[in-house]
Amino acid sequence: MRYRRTWALRDCSVAVPSGRVAALVGPNGAGKTTLLHLAVGMLAPATGEVRVFGRPVRESMERIAFLAQSKPLYAGFRVEEMLRFGRELNPRWDGAAARRRLADLGIPLDRRVGRLSGGQRTQVALTVALAKRPDLLVLDEPLADLDPLARDDVMRGLMEAVAETGLTVLLSSHVVSELEGVCDWLVVVNGGRIQVSGDIDELVAGHRLLTGPAETADALAARMPVVSRGGAGRQATMLVRDATPPLDPRWTARPVNLEETVLAYLRAPDLAALPRPSLASAR
């Protein structure tokens, strides 16, 4: 995808299996919003193609709901007017489920959207998106501007919807810590390129943090795929992929979590040159 002369996404081949809850992460300006807009057909790629459920995205539009970063709700509308509006526009609209969801959340239907809290607004936007009964729900930073409690509520609501309907979700977020336990697929985009795409459990299990004496770090690093290096003074740390058991008894290895893995990749934007983990399992 190119905006005038600037490439926003390039060499961008990525697949997300259906039925997954996939997280799209990357630094500011990496191309996340662009990728999501391509996935929902709001943008057309300069070259290449986007397929949703195996068909060109234009043919799948009725099966897709999109929650944009700006949460396009009309501040002057009451919540029930948003629902009426949704019903007019969407043939598959499930108004009863939407009302039930809002009642469960304690969001009054007669409240003007502009008077709702940020978290409630996100919940209304999510309710509207879910009422379209999509097979694919795409959300652009649904957690931005929300406090930890509201973030948890929104993620929980999303999880309930996934459990009830089996829908496929693709969401972008900067709040990596909130994604573990909710998302099961990770796509990292960095500098307009796909750096990682894979099953989160496999990805996390495939990395280790090694700690040991700095003077032997170079020799060790030469023997394995290092994602990032750190440490201070005589102590070195390395987050490595596919670590064959070390090694040198002065080095210890411990498992990593999702956030550590993601941060290591984000710090190494050139690392896409290494074979990408787990792309094969998308097929």
Ligand SMILES: Nc1ncnc2c1ncn2[C@@H]1O[C@H](COP(=O)(O)OP(=O)(O)OP(=O)(O)O)[C@@H](O)[C@H]1O
């Ligand atoms: N309408 C546009 N015209 C020109 N360039 C654009 C336009 N939209 C995005 N870009 C550029 O494309 C690149 C990717 O932008 P994009 O908004 O997709 O990133 P992002 O990962 O969503 O960022 P953020 O995390 O800050 O929301 C950036 O370099 C951005 O400046």
